[in-house]
């Protein structure tokens with residue numbers, strides 16, 4: 030076990046040009062729900078049995094009220110950048126016009142970040158779709174992609190030059206698959222016939238938003254954030270290898286190949302017709318709009334075996350596991366980055382999320398999360414290995430700045446490098462936060 034984080038002095042990651050940041054998302058930290066329109070996660074939380082502890086995002090970390098002290102906290106960690114997301118239902122009225130009060134809230138945060146020389150990485154969609162749009166079909170309705178473009182257009186105009194980097198979407202896989210196919214995330218729709226349709230409209234929304242970002246914000250870096258769970262076969266058998274390749278196309282390549290190759294993976298032809306997205310002429314050109322960066326989120330890998338009925342079957346992950354049950358396997362991080370770099374003509378990459386849920390305990394005012402420090406060390410090493418193998422990685426964001434609402438897990442799982450006492454809203458920097466701060470300041 031190590032209580033410090035370090036990287037070789039000659040590593041790109043030891044240079045002050047390499048961006049270190051922390052990341053959050055609006056619904057997970059803000060609260061302040063009464064001053065915005067409802068979103069699909071409000072509805073999902075209100076549906077019994079959907080969120081493990083029956084909690085919701087009404088208050089969360091009360092960042093809506095405590096944002097000034099939180100920006101001070103971010104600054105105290107010495108980070109170069111802060112990745113936040115904008116709550117669409119806070120800044121856009123049902124009419125499609127800006128809600129100035131909501132916009133002002135973010136303008137104040139962005140101005141404070143600028144004053145402190147902290148780069149703002151803004152994500153436009155981190156899963157909090159306005160409920161009135163879901164009532165109209167949500168991401169199954171092509172129209173939602175154009176609503177998103179309108180939102181991106183208006184908000185990027187309002188933000189002017191305050192933003193260093195825009196990500197259109199965070200993890201469209203989660204929105205599409207978990208939300209519209211597995212039904213374990215909002216809006217909780219279940220059925221194989223829905224996932225790829227939702228995915229297509231999300232990717233279309235991304236491309237349409239890129240058009241307006243390029244026009245309104247030509248000086249920011251504009252791109253997308255994708256999550257990857259690299260797929261490994263359980264054995265060397267041809268059947269397991271083929272099943273794993275199918276799973277990889279279905280869960281991972283599905284979201285990146287259209288962006289860089291303007292087409293879906295070939296397995297599309299093997300999917301039943303009723304599961305196909307409706308692709309209109311010109312869609313793939315819109316989706317494959319050139320980007321300034323690719324955001325990569327990595328947490329774990331998945332292992333598959335062949336299955337007669339479902340093509341692939343994911344086996345239980347072997348130890349070591351984090352508190353959310355995800356295998357700790359940093360080698361997959363290096364292999365992922367190297368393989369993406371080989372497959373696609375990538376722009377510079379930011380690691381926009383990486384981190385671990387651990388069973389933290391606040392004892393005498395201290396959270397000694399050495400297990401998380403170890404996770405960060407091995408994963409920073411993994412990124413460094415990928416850089417040494419030729420991948421251009423320009424930055425790394427820890428997920429998350431602080432403990433927060435972990436979606437279907439509610440507040441039971443803690444991903445922060447800062448501990449949040451949800452009764453008092455007191456924040457305490459964990460050992461991992463102190464180690465991250467020291468890594469950054471010792472560059």
Ligand code: IFM
Nearest residue numbers: 054200326382428435444
């Ligand atoms: O908390 C989430 C985040 O919102 C998106 N990426 C994965 C994190 C951990 O599950």
